[in-house]
Amino acid sequence: MDDAELLESLLGGDESAFTELVRRYHPTLLKVARYYVASASSAEDVAQDTWIAVLKGIERFEGRSSFKTWLLRICANRARTSGVKEHRSIPVDPNESGPTVSAHRFDQGGFWSDPPVPFTDAIDTRLDNAALLGAVRDAIDNLGEPQQAVVTLRDVEGLTTQEVVTLLGLSDANVRVILHRGRARVREIVEEAMKGSKI
Amino acid sequence: MKLLPSPLVCRDAVELASDYLDGTLSRRDRRRLEKHLAQCDACTAYLDQMRATIAASGTVGPEDLSSDVIEGLVNLFRQYRSDN
Numbered sequence: 263m264d265d266a267e268l269l270e271s272l273l274g275g276d277e278s279a280f281t282e283l284v285r286r287y288h289p290t291l292l293k294v295a296r297y298y299v300a301s302a303s304s305a306e307d308v309a310q311d312t313w314i315a316v317l318k319g320i321e322r323f324e325g326r327s328s329f330k331t332w333l334l335r336i337c338a339n340r341a342r343t344s345g346v347k348e349h350r351s352i353p354v355d356p357n358e359s360g361p362t363v364s365a366h367r368f369d370q371g372g373f374w375s376d377p378p379v380p381f382t383d384a385i386d387t388r389l390d391n392a393a394l395l396g397a398v399r400d401a402i403d404n405l406g407e408p409q410q411a412v413v414t415l416r417d418v419e420g421l422t423t424q425e426v427v428t429l430l431g432l433s434d435a436n437v438r439v440i441l442h443r444g445r446a447r448v449r450e451i452v453e454e455a456m457k458g459s460k461i
Numbered sequence: 462m463k464l465l466p467s468p469l470v471c472r473d474a475v476e477l478a479s480d481y482l483d484g485t486l487s488r489r490d491r492r493r494l495e496k497h498l499a500q501c502d503a504c505t506a507y508l509d510q511m512r513a514t515i516a517a518s519g520t521v522g523p524e525d526l527s528s529d530v531i532e533g534l535v536n537l538f539r540q541y542r543s544d545n
Contacts, residue, residue: 280538284531289524313534317541363475363507372470377503378510398517399524417518423483442479449514 265329273320284313287330290419291337297411297430298341300350308344312337331425334415338429352431353407362446378453394452401451402444408432409444416441469497474504478511 263271263282271279291312295305315336323332345352367376402413411430415421416437421429426437469477474497480486481494498505 275542277535277538281531281535284534285526286523288526288530288534310534310537313537314541317538317545361472361476363472365472368470368472372472374471374503378507380506380509395517395521398514399521402518402521403524413518417515418521420519423485438480438483438485441483442476445479445511445515446475448518449510452514452517453510 266325269320269323269329283316283329287333288313290334290414293411293414294334294337294429295341295344297353297407298338298345298350300345300348304344304348305341308337308341311340315340330419331421334419334421334429342431362443363450379457394456397452397455398448401448401455404451405444405447408440409447412437412440413444413448417445467493469493471497471501471504474498474501475507478508481508482512482515 263279265283265286268279268283272283288309291309292302292305295308295312296302299305299308312333316333319336323329327335367374369375402410402418405413408430412426412432415426415429416423423434423437423441426432426441427434430437432440474494477486477490477494481491486494498508
């Protein structure tokens with residue numbers, strides 16, 4: 263069932279529709295919240311409050327945006343308020359200007375000395391390979407902030423850069439830089455995992 | 462005379478990968494990168510890896526939640542329904 267159908271069922275009080283929406287989005291709510299607040303337990307509180315707000319507001323949801331966008335916006339607004347109360351500062355990328363590929367992989371002229379080995383074929387033909395997807399998921403989960411929130415929203419949830427800008431209160435240029443660094447890190451971890459295990 | 466853009470080396474080419482795939486590179490940088498890719502198998506492989514990583518990220522789906530977390534939220538739902 264897609265989100266709109268689940269929402270319709272939820273309006274009728276269907277508990278299983280609620281459970282399915284929770285399964286789909288609670289992990290992402292936690293990540294958006296964690297970007298703004300100081301601890302995992304605060305993020306849990308924000309995510310929980312978000313669901314209550316959804317239940318309270320669902321009848322007024324007019325579908326002008328997707329349910330996902332609406333839900334994430336509620337979460338981000340609440341998390342932002344909690345973060346301000348906690349005096350949490352918004353995370354900045356500590357290595358924002360460094361190279362994303364290790365310098366030792368290039369020679370002095372800037373050309374590859376340890377070039378990447380293509381793994382596209384393996385991914386394309388074995389997309390459902392649990393080990394590979396596990397490696398990607400682990401890599402994303404191990405990203406620091408703000409990369410984790412940006413990569414999750416943009417690449418896992420498929421939001422546009424502009425939606426990520428709005429949700430995380432970052433500039434367009436910042437989102438692009440953080441996304442670039444996050445993606446490069448995920449690629450690097452997957453490359454290592456594939457070298458090690460021959461996925 | 463119009464100056465030709467300086468050619469890219471691999472170390473700089475990889476830093477353009479994400480913007481290139483999102484279509485947000487300037488026209489000048491896009492041309493420089495494409496010119497480089499046409500001659501560089503390793504950077505082409507890097508870009509393919511990046512493309513594949515992004516595609517895989519879009520298919521990982523949500524993490525599994527523990528049954529405790531789900532139960533807690535379902536209880537919240539029941540509580541809300543009984544109060545309203």
